[in-house]
Amino acid sequence: MRPVAAGARFEGVGDLGALFEQHVRALLRYCACRVGPDAAEDVVAETFLIAHAGSHRYDPDRASPLTWLYGIATNVARRYRRTEARLLAASARAATVDLVGEFADDAMARADARSARRRIARALARLPRRQRDVLLLFAVAELEYAEIAAALDIPIGSVQSSLHRARAKLRAALSPPRRHPEVEA
Amino acid sequence: MRPIDDADLAAVRRTVTAIAGAAAEPGDAAVARVRSRVAVGRTHPRLGHRGWHNWVAVPAAAATVVAVTLVATLALRPGTDHGAQVGGPPSTEAVPSATATRGPTAPPGNVITDLGRIEGRIPLAEAVRAMVDASNGAEQLTVGPGQLLYMRTDRAERLDGALVTSVHEMWIDPDGMVPVRSVIDGRDMGVGPPMTTGPNLENPNPRWLARLTTDPDALYAKFAAINAGVKLGGAHYVPKQVSYAFRTYGPLLSPRLRAAFFKVLGKVPGGMAHRIVLSGHTYYGFVDITAGAQWEMHLLCDPETGQVVGERYGTSDQIELWHYAVVNGVDETG
Numbered sequence: 001m002r003p004v005a006a007g008a009r010f011e012g013v014g015d016l017g018a019l020f021e022q023h024v025r026a027l028l029r030y031c032a033c034r035v036g037p038d039a040a041e042d043v044v045a046e047t048f049l050i051a052h053a054g055s056h057r058y059d060p061d062r063a064s065p066l067t068w069l070y071g072i073a074t075n076v077a078r079r080y081r082r083t084e085a086r087l088l089a090a091s092a093r094a095a096t097v098d099l100v101g102e103f104a105d106d107a108m109a110r111a112d113a114r115s116a117r118r119r120i121a122r123a124l125a126r127l128p129r130r131q132r133d134v135l136l137l138f139a140v141a142e143l144e145y146a147e148i149a150a151a152l153d154i155p156i157g158s159v160q161s162s163l164h165r166a167r168a169k170l171r172a173a174l175s176p177p178r179r180h181p182e183v184e185a
Numbered sequence: 186m187r188p189i190d191d192a193d194l195a196a197v198r199r200t201v202t203a204i205a206g207a208a209a210e211p212g213d214a215a216v217a218r219v220r221s222r223v224a225v226g227r228t229h230p231r232l233g234h235r236g237w238h239n240w241v242a243v244p245a246a247a248a249t250v251v252a253v254t255l256v257a258t259l260a261l262r263p264g265t266d267h268g269a270q271v272g273g274p275p276s277t278e279a280v281p282s283a284t285a286t287r288g289p290t291a292p293p294g295n296v297i298t299d300l301g302r303i304e305g306r307i308p309l310a311e312a313v314r315a316m317v318d319a320s321n322g323a324e325q326l327t328v329g330p331g332q333l334l335y336m337r338t339d340r341a342e343r344l345d346g347a348l349v350t351s352v353h354e355m356w357i358d359p360d361g362m363v364p365v366r367s368v369i370d371g372r373d374m375g376v377g378p379p380m381t382t383g384p385n386l387e388n389p390n391p392r393w394l395a396r397l398t399t400d401p402d403a404l405y406a407k408f409a410a411i412n413a414g415v416k417l418g419g420a421h422y423v424p425k426q427v428s429y430a431f432r433t434y435g436p437l438l439s440p441r442l443r444a445a446f447f448k449v450l451g452k453v454p455g456g457m458a459h460r461i462v463l464s465g466h467t468y469y470g471f472v473d474i475t476a477g478a479q480w481e482m483h484l485l486c487d488p489e490t491g492q493v494v495g496e497r498y499g500t501s502d503q504i505e506l507w508h509y510a511v512v513n514g515v516d517e518t519g
Contacts, residue, residue: 024216029211032204032211037215045222174193
């Protein structure tokens with residue numbers, strides 16, 4: 001596989017082939033977390049097709065190839081918002097081992113973990129589109145503010161404010177429900 | 186305000202990673218499927234997306250159109266035996282010579298006037314039986330030495346009330362079923378010398394197809410084996426693989442093999458079929474349950490001719506119809 005330097009302008013089929021080999025797994029990972037494994041394959045395939053058709057629009061001074069691809073994938077994934085919503089709803093209903101396993105010896109903690117999972121899934125589903133895009137590019141794709149701004153073609157200030165609002169909602173969702181009402185002084 | 190920490194991000198990661206399941210770390214099979222889809226432009230056809238910001242605002246139709254130009258670098262599929270490199274001159278297999286022959290034809294003139302409608306469900310077994318019966322009389326194309334398989338895809342989508350159409354033409358080397366020329370809406374996209382592996386169910390050649398088992402159980406196992414080892418199991422992707430096979434080289438199937446392919450569709454757990462009326466003609470639509478039944482993706486099959494004529498995407502109001510011919514060169518359309 002030919003290495004593709006970050007920021008390198010790619011031209012022609014051969015370079016795109018190298019880009020595919022280098023980034024397909026990262027994109028699949030990100031998209032599978034958003035729309036599930038099946039739809040992720042469609043999203044990623046279309047992402048590369050769009051990248052190929054629009055390679056002349058790629059600006060290496062603005063973003064790395066992977067960041068650019070994340071932006072395209074995020075746009076494509078928006079068309080699967082119903083799938084994403086369905087998966088989040090299913091996730092909210094599920095109480096899977098991965099989240100509760102670490103609390104296996106503590107029934108109360110296990111119940112809290114299930115509850116937290118449901119609340120996080122609901123909160124994600126309720127986030128406005130931009131906030132969810134920004135949050136998942138930050139938390140899952142692990143892009144920096146400037147990279148997210150480049151990927152989504154929005155000002156960096158919008159990235160910061162969107163992320164701030166999204167995280168505030170998540171933290172609110174993560175706050176465990178009180179079992180014993182506290183008496184305020 | 187509470188101090189910012191990463192607990193919320195970790196919770197998000199756990200939640201969405203659970204959605205991805207094992208696919209959170211994609212395997213070779215998933216990569217191969219994506220590579221294959223890119224190589225033949227097999228993503229869901231969606232024409233003329235609107236509202237994307239400029240630097241990624243490329244109509245998906247154009248993206249689909251250029252798919253074949255990627256064959257040169259993307260067609261090498263891992264997980265299969267690395268065989269002969271394919272490309273350059275078309276097949277020289279010793280099969281009967283034929284002049285340019287018009288092949289199975291989708292609805293008259295391939296002029297799409299409507300996107301079809303579902304007329305109700307049909308028992309899967311009944312649909313399979315009808316297509317198996319029709320396969321006996323189905324026309325089989327034979328590609329002679331130096332000849333190519335010409336495929337014309339007419340796509341239509343309803344956008345803002347109007348029917349938007351696109352035409353994609355491909356000239357396919359039967360040795361590996363890889364495109365050697367691609368033209369979209371009259372625009373020549375060009376392709377490089379393709380590499381491929383095989384022969385196998387994704388990259389067969391006529392000689393290999395002639396020897397392929399017609400036992401439905403064995404064939405089902407072969408289709409399932411393509412994606413063996415993935416989390417959802419290879420069987421999960423059988424409908425998608427069969428659909429891909431019909432699309433790419435369906436007209437070259439012998440009646441017995443064609444019937445066996447339909448029987449494979451009949452073995453898909455949870456499989457279903459609908460009657461779909463298009464331009465006054467009734468087709469049997471096998472649901473691609475891989476995509477999820479809610480997507481209403483149908484493989485359109487003609488119970489009168491035994492041919493698979495295209496695909497329909499109900500939820501997105503799109504349809505594509507396929508037409509094939511055997512031609513003597515990349516300048517001919519049959």
